Amino acid sequence: MKPNLGIADLNLLRVFLAIWDLRSLTAAGDRLGLTQSAVSHALRRLRTLFEDPLFVRTPGGMAPTDAAHHLYPPLAQAFTIINEAVQQLARFEPATAQRVFRISMSDMSEFYFLPPLLALLDREARGIHIEAVNVPVASVSAAMRAGEVDLALGYVPGLDAGCVSQTLFIDEHVCVVRAGHPLRKTKPTREDLMALRYVYASTNATGHRMVEQWLDELHLKREVVLRMPHFVVAPEIVMNTDLAVIFPKSIAQRFNRGKAFRILPLPFVLPPIEIQVHSHTQFAADPGIAWLRETIRGMFYRPAA
Numbered sequence: 001m002k003p004n005l006g007i008a009d010l011n012l013l014r015v016f017l018a019i020w021d022l023r024s025l026t027a028a029g030d031r032l033g034l035t036q037s038a039v040s041h042a043l044r045r046l047r048t049l050f051e052d053p054l055f056v057r058t059p060g061g062m063a064p065t066d067a068a069h070h071l072y073p074p075l076a077q078a079f080t081i082i083n084e085a086v087q088q089l090a091r092f093e094p095a096t097a098q099r100v101f102r103i104s105m106s107d108m109s110e111f112y113f114l115p116p117l118l119a120l121l122d123r124e125a126r127g128i129h130i131e132a133v134n135v136p137v138a139s140v141s142a143a144m145r146a147g148e149v150d151l152a153l154g155y156v157p158g159l160d161a162g163c164v165s166q167t168l169f170i171d172e173h174v175c176v177v178r179a180g181h182p183l184r185k186t187k188p189t190r191e192d193l194m195a196l197r198y199v200y201a202s203t204n205a206t207g208h209r210m211v212e213q214w215l216d217e218l219h220l221k222r223e224v225v226l227r228m229p230h231f232v233v234a235p236e237i238v239m240n241t242d243l244a245v246i247f248p249k250s251i252a253q254r255f256n257r258g259k260a261f262r263i264l265p266l267p268f269v270l271p272p273i274e275i276q277v278h279s280h281t282q283f284a285a286d287p288g289i290a291w292l293r294e295t296i297r298g299m300f301y302r303p304a305a
Helices: 010-022 025-032 036-050 066-089 107-124 137-145 190-195 211-217 234-239 249-258 287-300
Strands: 055-058 061-064 099-104 128-133 151-154 163-171 173-178 197-201 223-228 245-248 261-265 273-280
Touching: 010 025, 010 036, 010 061, 010 066, 010 137, 025 036, 025 137, 061 066, 099 137, 099 287, 107 128, 107 151, 107 249, 107 287, 137 151, 137 163, 137 273, 151 287, 163 249, 163 287, 173 234, 173 249, 197 234, 197 245, 234 245, 234 261, 245 249, 249 261, 273 287
Parallel strands: 099 128, 099 151, 197 223
Antiparallel strands: 055 061, 151 273, 163 273, 173 245, 173 261
């Protein structure tokens, strides 16, 4: 392998690292904001550059060749050095900065975090723009390490050791009914909950997606009248019917600022949901990411009761 280093392109190397992490040209393109044809073109250039296939298609995805295995450690180290050098020279003044931050979050996290955060930025840092993205949990670590995502917000279990997580609060699930609902108990029993009829609102929030499994394991039988692929309209339906919905408490409280609902505790314990802000040690010296992370922590941190 005798690469022509004179034509090396950092963007090509970013493609290499993305394919390495994700083992998929499509997923690499999604991360980098490129079409699959653009990623394929970049891979062809890399193969020409290094005179090796680098990745070969298999039933399990794009498998790296021996040459790719040799290339990965120094390339990953080189990107770390470049990132650290840039970060050390960077300055960040929130009031005057012009920068886009990419934050991985679920739709529920968007609903909870973005309105207060954007209100603060509109007052104090109008040049800061936010791009909310939903990265699959299994890919969050690699996306932050590659600099494709600056922060992740919410319940994101199983991150790599290079990720730094700060707990904002511990969330729990509750049952939500309208304020005038016939069930007047403040602490319903299992039987009360099984007698209700439900809306099931889907979401891409990891913790909430696990509720169905947890309730099945507790043998809580529910009549689900409506299943929806999103959650935002569920409160409107609950407010105008005797249907109920199970939501994270933080989301229920945000919906209930007008006191149109009653928020009822569950008569059993579900696993707690640890809501955190996550960053990567690769960008520990980035003053902008540090400022945004601490701003979010200052706004949303709630000590455990």
